[in-house]
Amino acid sequence: MHPLPRYQQLAAQLAAAIEGGTLGAGSRLPSVRACAGRHALSLNTVTAAYRLLEDQGLVEARPQSGYYVRSALAAPPGPLNARPALRDAPPATQQTLVDGVLAAQGRDDHLDLALACPHGAPFYPxxxxxxxxxxxxxxxxxxxxxxxxxxxxxxxxxxxxxxxxxxxxxxxxxxxxxxxxxxxxxxxxxxxxxxxxxxxxxxxxxxxxxxxxxxxxxxxxxxxxxxxxxxxxxxxxxxxxxxxxxxxxxxxxxxxxxxxxxxxxxxxxxxxxxxxxxxxxxxxxxxxxxxxxxxxxxxxxxxxxxxxxxxxxxxxxxxxxxxxxxxxxxxxxxxxxxxxxxxxxxxxxxxxxxxxxxxxxxxxxxDRHLRALRRLYAQQVDTVRGLVARHFPAGTTATRPSGGFLLWLQLPPSVDTARLAEAALAERIVVMPGTLYSAGSRYRHCLRLTCCRALDERFVAALVRLGALAQAQAAASA
CATH class of the missing domain: 3.40.640.10 (Type I PLP-dependent aspartate aminotransferase-like (Major domain))
Structure with missing residues (x-):
């Protein structure tokens, strides 16, 4: 006889699949009814297992949608700016960065992870x-x-x-x-x-x-x-x-x-x-x-x-x-x-x-379009957080958005995201360094990512490559 109740056995089995990467961040668990049929369990047993996983922070319930795997990536501590600061106009180098991002964003051979411009059929009617x-x-x-x-x-x-x-x-x-x-x-x-x-x-x-x-x-x-x-x-x-x-x-x-x-x-x-x-x-x-x-x-x-x-x-x-x-x-x-x-x-x-x-x-x-859009963005944000957790340098944190399709990453202090953006652009990957979001340099190790295009093989490959470039910069600084 197994020492654990059946709902705990199922929860442990699913937790292992999550931790092993079989169930990636942002992926949807089978419906309670489907899981019950697959494992010959009652609906109450499966519900209890899912709630246990939710209590453990491994999944989250989304009303009228189901249970989804959460990313293990930590959120950045705050506040990000300790005190009010009067700033002059941004230096010309920041505008040069913006001009470079805008120029590259319109090229078909570049993968845009920078601008908040949803791209593709699922996002607009x-x-x-x-x-x-x-x-x-x-x-x-x-x-x-x-x-x-x-x-x-x-x-x-x-x-x-x-x-x-x-x-x-x-x-x-x-x-x-x-x-x-x-x-x-x-x-x-x-x-x-x-x-x-x-x-x-x-x-x-x-x-x-x-x-x-x-x-x-x-x-x-x-x-x-x-x-x-x-x-x-x-x-x-x-x-x-x-x-x-x-x-x-x-x-x-x-x-x-x-x-x-x-x-x-x-x-x-x-x-x-x-x-x-x-x-x-x-x-x-x-x-x-x-x-x-x-x-x-x-x-x-x-x-x-x-x-x-x-x-x-x-x-x-x-x-x-x-x-x-x-x-x-x-x-x-x-x-x-x-x-x-x-x-x-x-x-x-x-x-x-x-x-x-x-x-x-x-x-x-x-309203129907908005409901579908919210579900899609919630899933894509979770998926991208999971990819960041696996491929970016240790110590990277990312926000947990309450909506929309933007992620704010805080990388280790040794990573200069302006340099990272230049290295990525050389490989046709467009990102937005954190220095653009302040008139100062306090966010030089931060990065904004967008999750508003199809998360296809090209997107995933670009994100994995961006993480590798960040890891290389962190290792060189160390």
Whole structure:
């Protein structure tokens, strides 16, 4: 007679398969029913085994999806930046790195692990959008024969307001300004609330393209400590607000880029209270908020805004139609200023594209598409974490994103990821070194990876090779 109960025997058997690599990170365990039939066990026995593996941290349950193998890779400790730091404009070498990444990204013979640009049929409903665009053109060909005037597509603005309810926000279609992607929304928001010479708070690390944008507007940057799990340090923020040092704050409280973290609900509520109390505008970038892995999404900070000091922006570039560049901004108490700036800069967004996206959001199965996309990204992030755990230098850590498709890696301090990126580019592998996500050099041993393309043999080979290059650099430094 076996000394262990049957559920423990099954759990041990599966644990051995996980630890031996037979069941890789991100792979799905057989359904409870299938496993019960295969091993001639009851459903309760298999369920108990899976829950034991979950307690041991080897698998995780995903509602309405099943059990998946977790990566053993540790998450980086935080916060990543110990104290607020005022930074000058990024050095020219950083812009050179960005230019090199952008140039290589468009080449078919290069494998892109750098830019947050989903690539491939599973990530966008391209054929359905193409059919819908053709149908609307046939039904209303006059759409492209007249000027697009503000405020833009009423159908799209109504759908944005309706979908905002899923993130706890009550927005009026009349207050929504359609923009040319999220970047124009950020620019309009910053121009509305700052003047050259003002200081703007940002998370550290933060989205790399924020730095050239802030520099172009003549703004100073104050980097705030940011935890890879909890997000922006509100204690540091409150100190700066009480000292009157910030004209505005730009933050991604939900599915942060590049960390992937989402601030806990009480922290979001406190953040809303702080910016309202000190009357400092928060520009909330919600670009990845719809890609949260949780069944019940975390609300936006805008949901707790009392007096219009939170401006929220996003786009459909990551979920639906990147080339359409359809974004939006709800600017709270700064709405009139933003509308004037939009009219002065680009007048309005194309009515045709707005109507296409609005129609798809209304009748095209967008929610079904999002559910499939979230499951796919959750699985791909786990798979890539597993590959990193196996092929990168000992001591490498990686974030555990709450959504989206970005991973932030922290390699041993001896690895210079700018040099690593150059070595990888020579082998037609494109990556983003950590120095691009700060105006300083504190993230020189960090790296952002994207998991938004098919994880085929070419992708895996490139990632394995990148790990080998990192291991060689670490060994040479040692």
């Amino acid at each position: 391209v054929e359905r959008l193409a059919r819908l665009t053709g149908t609307l053109l046939r039904q209303a060909p006059g759409l492209i024969g007249r000027y697009a005037l503000p405020p833009g597509s009423p159908r799209l603005r109504a759908q944005i307001a309706r979908r905002a309810l899923d993130l706890g926000m009550r927005l009026s279609p009349d207050d929504i300004v359609l923009t040319h992607g999220t970047m124009e929304a950020l620019q309009l928001a910053l121009r509305a609330v700052t003047r050259p010479g003002d200081t703007v708070g940002v998370e550290s690390p933060t989205y790399f393209n924020l730095y050239p944008l802030l520099e172009s507007l003549g703004l100073k940057v104050l980097e705030l400590p940011t935890d890879p799990q909890q997000g922006l340090s509100l204690d540091a923020l409150e100190m700066l607000l009480s000292e009157g040092r910030l004209a505005a704050l730009v933050a991604m409280p939900t599915v942060h880029n590049p960390l992937g973290c989402t601030m806990p609900l009480p922290a979001k509520q406190r953040l809303a209270r702080l910016v309202n109390q000190y009357r400092v505008p928060l520009i909330e970038d919600a670009l990845y908020a719809e890609l949260q892995f949780a069944d019940v999404p975390s609300p936006a900070v805008k949901a707790f805004d009392e007096a219009g000091w939170v401006m929220v922006c996003a786009s459909y570039s990551k979920t639906l139609a990147p080339d359409y560049r359809v974004g939006y901004l709800e600017a709270g108490r700064f709405g009139d200023a933003v509308r004037r700036l939009k009219f002065a800069s680009s007048i309005a967004e194309p009515m045709l594209l707005g109507e296409v996206v609005g129609e798809f959001l209304e009748n095209g199965g967008y």
